[in-house]
Amino acid sequence: MKTAEIAQRYLDYFEKNDHTIVPSASLVSDDPSIMFTIAGMVPFIPYLTGVVPAPFPRAADVQKCIRTNDIEEVGKTARHGTFFQMLGNWSFGDYFKEGAIAYAWELLTSSESDGGLGFAERDLWVTVYEDDDEAAGLWQKVAGLPASRIQRMGRADNFWTTGQPGPAGPCSEIYFDRGPAYGPDGGPAVDDSRFLEIWNLVFMQNAITNVRSKTEFDIVGELPKKNIDTGMGLERVAFIKQGVENMYETDQVRPVLDRAVELSGRRYGAVHEDDVRFRVIADHVRSSLMLLSDGVTPSNEGRGYILRRLMRRTVRSMRLLGVDEATFPALFEASRDAMKAGYPEVERDWQRISSYAFAEEETFLRTLTAGSTILDTAVERTRTEGGTTLQGSEAFLLHDTYGFPIDLTLEIAEEAGIGVDRDAFDTLMQEQRLRAKADARSRKRAIADVGVYRDFRALGETVFTGYTDLETPSRVLGVLVDGISAGRASEGQIAEVILAETSLYAESGGQVADKGTIVGPGYELEVLDVQRPVPGLISHTVEVVRGEVAVDQPATTIVDAANRRSATQAHSATHLVHAALRDTLGSGATQAGSLNRAGYLRFDFTWSQALSAATRSEIEEIANNAVRDNLEVSTRVLSLDDAKAAGAMALFGEKYGETVRMVDIGGPWSRELCGGTHVATSAEIGLISITGESSVGASNRRVEALVGLDAFRELTAERALVSELTAALKTPKDQLAARVSELAAGLKAAEKRIAQFEAKALAERVPSLAETAERAGAVRLVVQAVGVVGSQDDVRSLVASVRERLGSEAAVVALAAEIGGRPVVIAATNEAARGAGVKAGALAKAAAAALGGGGGGRDDMAQGGGADVTAIPAALEAVRAVVSAA
Known part of the structure; x- marks a missing residue:
């Protein structure tokens, strides 16, 4: 029985039994607290909780779902998959336990010729909540199940909650006995590999409170309106009905696996490690196809990052199977053909879907090529120096900067006879996971493929002189046009220029890049952007406004002094605002992103509620008092351990080496690790004016402020406006707000009277x-x-x-x-x-x-x-x- 046929039988059965058939919601969840639809009940939560009245008394659906929290387990078991489909039937205050049990049993055990799924009754077991005598009795009454095939389980297995106070209830799970070849007898309580859960019936009947954990909460009574929420795993039913071993071998997934087998020349079922890779490929390609069909596109953040990870794990797995060339055209086409019966949109939108998929693979294959070259160099250096282990920091650099998978690093290193410091790598990965992605990353322009920077980076780090100098003589090391090393660029062209030294600040730590120019014999370049495409290397995006720039020519970098001064004021002001926030709100208010540009700062911090006007004023006053006190701003370069020991804060989205730059303002009052440019004393900031505070997520807030002359100009404009209003309204400044409110109320009343007159005139x-x-x-x-x-x-x-x-x-x-x-x-x-x-x-x-x-x-x-x-x-x-x- 094909997967699409099972789904259709399910819908037909419940439609016949007066259920409204509801189409699947998107994989992109409307719930801001989750990225994806992770369970079949997610779209129905407002109805189940009573927040929104249900538009129908009973419903049924086939819901697309994505879960990636256990992505590392995909392919290793018969159960783990990232994309899955959940068959559900729902009752909102209509039928309850007896109805849910009767419907489930009839559909499962009716013959296929009668529209059922044709399960043999002898193969089905059920579990019920330990105290649910009613459900146990109904299984015997309705289904005729003997008590020996009804097992009672505790809260951990058979009681459903949202994890929050509110509706909850016992559940009853239906299991299929796969037979003695899969484990010992004795039912689900003995072995859940042999006895496979296929359907869960949730009886939402209780109200709970004082939730302490999944199993610790207080049941405080019955709900006035009881609901039914069921979920049957379509993939699980499919692999049982199709007589195969797992979900990867069903008709919607196996074609991708078979295509991967064909491309690799290896046999499925011969080597366990290869089998896991084949299953990963089959699962991830289908998941990627379905995410792309719902509008998700590859990126470095949020849902797009999850999609990119799935696609890159697929490329990695194909490579580990010995395939280095592009395979997405074949793999995605196989998945499209397998899924189109259930989801016609994957064929309808194929051109858009395939363009994203194929481009992502092409980009990642180039990344792998560049990463392999760098890794080979690191391995050779390790061996030359007599080492036996590649440093974890080098493996992390390959992963983080180049997107080079750790599995490939381990494999290549092992082939060369050396190991990898995996513990150090894992530590660095964990530190990265604890830091959210920097806001600036989403604004960065696309730069050339990182492989082109390898030769320039091999010449050494770019020397940044901008902390002390606004002009620096240097030499042109490289010129890139359209991402390709070109050697020269002529008037009117946009290019990237790599220099040996530069006084121009590259965007990082929330501070935007400097403005300025680069000049040399016969040429002048306007600087459009400055970035660090790979660690240690600074690249200048420029427009050639005069002459021609070429490799090996002299060059002088000239920073726009006024813009730098304003940006420096803003960056130092950000440190003061951060310290003032922590003074006012406590240590829980920590940085979650920032942006500093000339005259403006934006600071995101962890906090779950809006700041009152009084709190905003207090923060603003503390920061400006620090400006008034003319605090000394000092910087020191020291080891990361020493800096942390001194109490320096490591900020959001930043990566740190063994040595760091620590910035103090007023000594320990504000002490942060920071590579940005700063004023010499806090009085140079001039003025900080907080202009707004808003939410940027469930637990993050954002403060925006103007700094220096920009803040002064804003306050001057506001003062002029107040003067005009006091003159026009003939009202003292301290009574202006009351007068405006009075006028607004009068205007509203007049508008209402006018509307009444107009309505009367129209009626006449x-x-x-x-x-x-x-x-x-x-x-x-x-x-x-x-x-x-x-x-x-x-x-x-x-x-x-x-x-x-x-x-x-x-x-x-x-x-x-x-x-x-x-x-x-x-x-x-x-x-x-x-x-x-x-x-x-x-x-x-x-x-x-x-x-x-x-x-x-x-x-x-x-x-x-x-x-x-x-x-x-x-x-x-x-x-x-x-x-x-x-």
């Missing part, structure tokens, strides 16, 4: 408009322009009143008005007119065409609009023509 026009009715065949027709009107609601009300006044005889009313300088036509028909074939939607479309816009609506009332008020007469004539032709 109803008789005269009805008297203009003309004959158009069997229809009485009112087609008039009513001039300038306040709102569309006013016109609709007028149209409805005129239609009502015309009585039950076939009648059409179309009134045109000017609202906010734009034309609107609203048409209405009564029942007799619609019976004669006149529909308001068609009239609105005809009018809108004449107005140069769009329109439509219901048969009884619709509207059209456009941009040309002078076309109103033509629009009304168009309405008249449509009615006359009916």
